[in-house]
Amino acid sequence: xxxxxxxxxxxxxxxxxxxxxxxxxxxxxxxxxxxxxxxxxxxxxxxxxxxxxxxxxxxxxxxxxxxxxxxxxxxxxxxxxxxxxxxxxxxxxxxxxxxxxxxxxxxxxxxxxxxxxxxxxxxxxxxxxxxxxxxxxxxxxxxxxxxxxxxxxxxxxxxxxxxxxxxxxxxxxxxxxxxxxxxxxxxxxxxxxxxxxxxxxxxxxxxxxxxxxxxxxxxxxxxxxxxxxxxxxxxxxxxxxxxxxxxxxxxxxxxxxxxxxxxxxxxxxxxxxxxxxxxxxxxxxxxxxxxxxxxxxxxxxxxxxxxxxxxxxxxxxxxxxxxxxxxxxxxxxxxxxxxxxxxxxxxxxxxxxxxxxxxxxxxxxxxxxxxxxxxxxxxxxxxxxxxxxxxxxxxxxxxxxxxxxxxxxxxxxxxxxxxxxxxxxxxxxxxxxxxxxxxxxxxxxxxx
Numbered sequence: 001x002x003x004x005x006x007x008x009x010x011x012x013x014x015x016x017x018x019x020x021x022x023x024x025x026x027x028x029x030x031x032x033x034x035x036x037x038x039x040x041x042x043x044x045x046x047x048x049x050x051x052x053x054x055x056x057x058x059x060x061x062x063x064x065x066x067x068x069x070x071x072x073x074x075x076x077x078x079x080x081x082x083x084x085x086x087x088x089x090x091x092x093x094x095x096x097x098x099x100x101x102x103x104x105x106x107x108x109x110x111x112x113x114x115x116x117x118x119x120x121x122x123x124x125x126x127x128x129x130x131x132x133x134x135x136x137x138x139x140x141x142x143x144x145x146x147x148x149x150x151x152x153x154x155x156x157x158x159x160x161x162x163x164x165x166x167x168x169x170x171x172x173x174x175x176x177x178x179x180x181x182x183x184x185x186x187x188x189x190x191x192x193x194x195x196x197x198x199x200x201x202x203x204x205x206x207x208x209x210x211x212x213x214x215x216x217x218x219x220x221x222x223x224x225x226x227x228x229x230x231x232x233x234x235x236x237x238x239x240x241x242x243x244x245x246x247x248x249x250x251x252x253x254x255x256x257x258x259x260x261x262x263x264x265x266x267x268x269x270x271x272x273x274x275x276x277x278x279x280x281x282x283x284x285x286x287x288x289x290x291x292x293x294x295x296x297x298x299x300x301x302x303x304x305x306x307x308x309x310x311x312x313x314x315x316x317x318x319x320x321x322x323x324x325x326x327x328x329x330x331x332x333x334x335x336x337x338x339x340x341x342x343x344x345x346x347x348x349x350x351x352x353x354x355x356x357x358x359x360x361x362x363x364x365x366x367x368x369x370x371x372x373x374x375x376x377x378x379x380x381x382x383x384x385x386x387x388x389x390x391x392x393x394x395x396x397x398x399x400x401x402x403x404x405x406x407x408x409x410x411x412x413x414x415x416x417x418x419x420x421x422x423x424x425x426x427x428x429x430x431x432x433x434x435x436x437x438x439x440x441x442x443x444x445x446x447x448x
Contacts, residue, residue: 062086070106080110081120088128093257095287103128117148119155126158130165133329135358138162153183160191167359169198169390186215190225197232198361200391206232223253230262235393237425239269257286261295268299269427277303290316290333297341302430313341329354335366340431344373361387365397368404377407395421395428399436411443418443 066083073079084106091099107128110121126141139162145155156179163172173195180188193208209232213225226249234242243266249259264279280296297312316337323330330338330350338347347370355363368383384401388394402417418436427433 063090075113077110077114077118078120080106080113081118081124084110084121085124085127088124088131092131093287095289100128100132119145119148119152122148123152123154123158126155126162130158130161133165133331133358135162135165139166151182153179153185153188156182157187157191164194164198165358165360167361184215186212186217186221186225189215190228193228198390198392200393202232202236202393219252223249223256223259225249226252227256227258227262230259230266234262234265234269235395235425235428237423237427239266239427242266243270255282255286257283257289257292260286261292264295264299268430269425273299273303288315288319290319290331290337293319294333294337299430302434313337317342329357332362332366335363335370339366339370339373344370344375348374348376355383361390361392361397365394365400369400372400372404372407377404380404381408393424395425396432398424399428399432402436403439406439406443411447415440415443415447 063083063086066079066086069079070076070083084103087099087103087106091097091103103124107121107124111118111125114121122141122145126138126145129135129138129141138158142155142159142162145152146159149155156175160172160175160179163169163175176188176191176195180192182188189208189212193205193212196202196208197205206229209225209229213222213229216222216225226245230242230245230249233239233245243263246259246263246266250256250263253259260279260283264276264283267273267276267279276299277296280292280299283292284296293312293316297309297316300306300312301309316334320330320334320338323334330353332354335347335351335354338344338350348367351363351367351370355367364383365387368380368387371377371380371383381401381404384397384404387397388401398417398421402414402421405411405414405417418440421428421436422433422440425433
C-alpha cells in the first residue's frame with residue numbers, strides 16, 4: 001500500500017468530480033481492535049465519538065429532524081437510509097440493542113422502497129452489520145455498495161473494515177488504498193493509519209492519524225482522531241501524550257465514553273488511579289461496554305478493592321448470560337474476562353466460536369490466552385503466533401505469548417516477549433504488567 005500523501009495532485013482534482021455519497025462512515029467498531037480496538041489492540045466494540053457526545057441536545061434534535069423528514073416524505077429511500085445510519089451511530093455510542101433494531105428497521109424500509117442500487121442503505125446495512133460484529137454480512141453489503149457505485153469512498157471503508165475483521169488483511173489494505181485514492185479525507189487517512197498500526201509501524205500510523213485530525217471536517221471526526229492518537233501514544237509507552245490527546249478530545253466531545261476510557265488508561269499509567277476510576281465510572285454510565293467494565297474491575301482489583309472489582313465482574317457475568325441467549329459470538333474482552341476471572345474452559349469454547357466468525361488478530365490473542373489459562377499451551381502458542389503474524393506492536397499480545405512460552409519451559413523466548421511487552425508499554429495492564437515484571441525476575445533468577 002502506498003501512502004496517501006503520495007497521491008498526485010491532478011489525480012485528486014479529477015476524482016473530486018466523482019460522485020460521492022452524502023453519508024460519511026467513520027472508522028467504526030473494527031478500526032481499533034488492536035491497541036484498544038476499539039480500531040488499541042484488544043477489541044472492536046469501542047464506540048466512536050459522534051454528534052451525541054459532541055453537542056448535548058444537538059443529536060436529539062438531529063434525529064428528530066430526520067424522523068420528521070421521513071414522516072413528511074415516507075416514500076423517500078434516502079431519508080430512511082440517513083435515519084438508519086444516524087441510529088447506527090447512536091447505538092454505537094449507547095450500546096443499546098433497541099437502537100440497532102430501529103436502525104435496521106429504517107434501513108430495510110429504505111431498501112423496500114428502492115431494492116436495487118440503493119447506495120445509502122447498502123452502506124448503512126454494512127455499517128450496521130459491522131457494529132453487530134456480523135462481518136460476513138458486512139462484507140456482502142459492502143460488495144453490493146461497491147457494485148452500485150465504484151467511485152464512492154465510503155463503500156470501500158465498510159469493505160476494508162469487514163476484510164480486516166475476517167483476517168483478510170491484503171484485501172483490506174487494497175480497499176483502504178482505493179478509498180484513499182478516491183478521496184484522501186479524514187476517514188480514509190484514519191483507516192490508512194490503522195493499516196500501518198497493524199503492521200507494527202506505529203510512527204507512520206501516528207503521522208497518518210495526525211493528518212486525519214487536520215483533515216477532520218466535523219467535531220466528531222476530530223474527537224475520534226484524538227481518541228486514537230491517545231491510544232497510539234499509550235500503546236507506545238507515552239502516557240503523558242496519551243493524556244494530552246484524550247483531554248483535547250474531551251474538550252470537543254465532553255462525556256464521550258471512548259475518550260473517557262482513553263483518559264482513564266492514561267491516568268492509570270501515570271499513577272493517577274483515583275481519577276482513572278472516576279473516568280471509567282463515567283464511561284460506563286454512558287455505555288456499559290465489556291471493555292470499560294473489565295478495565296474498571298481490573299483497576300480496582302489492582303488497588304486491592306476486591307468488592308468494587310467484583311461489582312463490575314458481576315455485571316459482566318450478567319452480560320455474558322444475555323449474550324449466550326442470543327448465540328452471538330463473544331467479544332474479546334468477554335473472553336479475557338472468562339479466562340482470567342471465570343472458567344477458562346468456557347473461555348476456550350467462547351473463543352473457538354468467535355474465531356470461526358471473526359479470525360482477526362485480537363480474537364486469535366484472546367483464544368491463545370484462554371487456551372493457556374486452560375492448560376493447553378501447545379495450542380495456545382499457535383494462536384499467539386497468529387495474533388502477531390503482522391508484526392503488530394502490542395504489549396498485551398507479547399505478554400500473553402511470553403507467558404505461554406514460560407509455561408512451555410522456553411525461557412529464552414519467554415524473556416524476549418516479556419521484555420518486549422514492557423519496553424513497548426511499561427503500564428500496559430494493571431494486573432498483567434506487574435506479572436510480566438515478576439515473570440522476568442524469576443527467569444533471571446533461575447538463568448545461569
